[in-house]
Amino acid sequence: MNCFFHENKPAVIQCEKCGVGLCRECMDKAIYTYNGKVVCMNCSKPMAEEELNDARKARLWSLVKFIFSGLFLGIGLIAYSSGADIMNVWIIAGVAGIPTAFKGSRRSREQRLIDDFNDSRRSDMIDLMFGWAFRLLFKLVFIIALAPICAVFTFFSNLIKFAKSGKQIKEAEDTLAYIEQCLNEEQEPIIEQPVQEGTTLLPPAAIQAEVPQQPQSSTATCPPVQTPPQTGTVAPSAPASQPAPSQPPYQSRQSVSALLPPVQTKKSNGMAIGIAAAAVIVIGLIAGYFTWYVPYAKDRDALRTYVVATNVFLRSSQVAGVEYNVLNKLPYGSELITYSISGEWAEVKANGTTGYVASAYLLNPADFNLMHGAWGNMDARDCIISSKCRLAILDYYKSHALSSGSTGWQIYTKQKDQKPNTVFYPRLYNKDSKFTDFIFIVKNNATGERTLACYSFEDETERPIFRFDTAAPADGYIRSVQSSYAGARIVFDTGAGLNVNF
Template sequence: MNCYIHLDKPAVATCHECGMGLCRDCVDNSAYTIDNHPLCHDCNLKQASADLADAKSKKIWSLVKFIFGSSFLLLGISIYSSTGDIMNAWIYAGIAGIPAAFRSTRDSKREQVRKGVRDALTTDMMDSVSNTFIDLLVRIAAIIILAPITAAFAAIKNLFIFISSFGKVKNAQLAYDYLSSGQDIAEDVTPVGVSDSVVPQIAPTTTPDIPQQTILESGNLSSAGVPQSPVSYIPQGASAAVMPKKTNTGLLVGIVLGGLLLAGGIMGYFLWYVPYAKDRDALRTYVLADNVFLRSSQMAGVEYNILEKIPYGSELITYNKNAEWASVKVNGIEGYMASPYLLTQADFNLLNGVWGDADSRMCISSSKCRLAILDFYKDNQLASGSTGWQIYTKNKGQKPNTVFYPRLYDKSSKFTDFVFVTKNNASGERVVVCYSFDNETETPVFRFKSAAPSEGYIKNATVSYGKIKISFDNYETVEIPLY
């Protein structure tokens, strides 16, 4: 039997796939071998085409899987960075790893571990339904725990597969080009004997030579670019007629750019927009006391959780506020602050306009007294500011003054009463006002208001014969019924 390509040469072997006779040259030039048996030209070309398609497919799918898995990992990281919710972050990060985690929980060793946990939890429970339910819970817990880990490993694995696929695609392309150019059978002989595949005569070309490359058994390509076998070689001087390549460059670029845009969009949304929108839409509150502690936890009276002292008038981004605590952000730091020290913008503007000068605010430093003043202004619909009602005091501690702290209503109260004088800047009218405070909540309790002398400072406040007497340093007195 002669070679089916080179009719003048005797066959020394047959193709492992189709059984065609092969001469020594065809055997030596066979790009693929199976079980140490060569393939004919047509079967070599078919194998090279399949390897090239497989290499390109793996390249694309490894990139798609990497982008898919890493996107959810980035999503989980972003959720944790923006919200601190580790449970949701862990679940989202592990979405792409659920299938691998599910498969891993079916591993025999892990099955034994789960069975041991189940048995330990059901020592006194022989009911099969209960055992099955607990086994399911253990498995679900294992999947949740393992999913982000398997997702991370899968993303890394697919990244390495994608990087290495460039070389594999190149090698497969070289092998395909070599075989499709007919250099393994290049002689002035037209192949015969195969009705469905007639290989045309290949004319000499001036394209660069394909370097010597070895043939690999079982259809695997060598790192040099062509399949290799331990015993067969491609001729040193064989040249390849390079055929036009149909590549997926545009698709790959699109996938890469799309993946980068998706990952960047997810990161940008959770790392920038979500915090930005959260801060933008949050309530603004303002500090009414001179210094209020910003704490890392909702616990007062301790020092270990103090983050900063926040001064009077500071604007706070307030995420949540109840009767006791508010979750706030100030100077880029998130923490907790006692709610009674915080005012809305309208209330703060009203209170801040009360002070006739800097001494007035420093003189009335107690937050409960400031809240009493605010309560009086709001209840009586008074405007503050330079054209409204304001309080003018001397320096803190100086007496007589326009503020006074007697005990008029409850001698045993934890707090003294608070008496102050406020003035209408437009008309010059003055009124004297008194507040008490609840022993438990420190809530201001209105007692009285009365016209005050146009001038003078409070010298004393006493109770006599069922009346409260407010004495001024200009010898004028204001009397108000005690009840």
């Protein structure tokens, strides 16, 4: 019996799938084996096509899993950077790892048999249900605990699979191209061959007589055979006389690179690589948008406020009068990024730290600039350290439409605690008040004119209450303030005096 593809060469073996004779050359060139025996090129072609399809599907799925896990890991990272609860972040990031964690929590077949045997020996139904519920609870805890870690593993493992799949697809394409080249080079097979006595090989004529005839083509064709199922490595079962193989029925016998001449295909994986690169870029852009741009835009568009008190506490919670929640101490004039402000508290960011400060100690830019411009010298700011007195000065400037700064009205004082001075703290209106009254002198830098003003404060809110103002002497400091039923007598160190009626 001669070779099915080379009529001038004797056959030394049969194709395991279709039964045609193969010569030594065809046997050496064979790519695949079926149940450990070589198959011809015609039968190898559907195997190579299936192998190529499986490699492409594996690459596509690795890309899908990579994008899926990366998406939820990115959302979890965004939630964490936004200050979300760590448990919520753990659950969000772990969504992509649930399938992997579930597989890891599955019991082996031996363990299931042992558990089923133990359950069958339990006569108490409550005990049986408790065992089942305990295993279910353990599995849920295991999945929740390891899901984020599995998500990270899924992300990187599928990235590696995607990178390696290109080589696998290239090898499958080379194998298919090599088989097609070999088929194109083969001559038309001779169908009618004399059957030699004593041979154990099936003649090709007998094989073709058992199957429908198909049109002849320029390439050699074998009798039609069924293509192995599209399940990766699953193939038709072995004959009844042979035990079912534990390994896939067919497998690659040799690498195409070991054959001469090697065939190089021109197909590229540019589209798949482009999709992967685009997915990485999109995930990076989404993560960058939420982790960098959103906080940046929030800070950029937030209100700016300024600290009017000498020092104010930045707290981690809206609780005053305690020390455990103090994050920092903010000095006078600190600029704060203010996210929200209410009657009592304001949520702010200072020096990269987010917290809460009492809203009574904050001023908007216009009011702060007006009040800050009232200091004629550094001693004035150090002398008037109370925030309620500073707010009283601001109220006077705003209610009387005064301008501050070097060309407007300013306050000039001596050093703190020096007397006499241009500020005084008498008790004129409510002797039982928690706070003293506040008297100060402002000077018009352009004309030299001076005005004396007096404020009181509410006990509960510390809100400034305007009492009176009057023209002050051109120079001199307040020596004393004497109250009476009719009003007050203000005496200056120059001997001048002012009488004020209530």
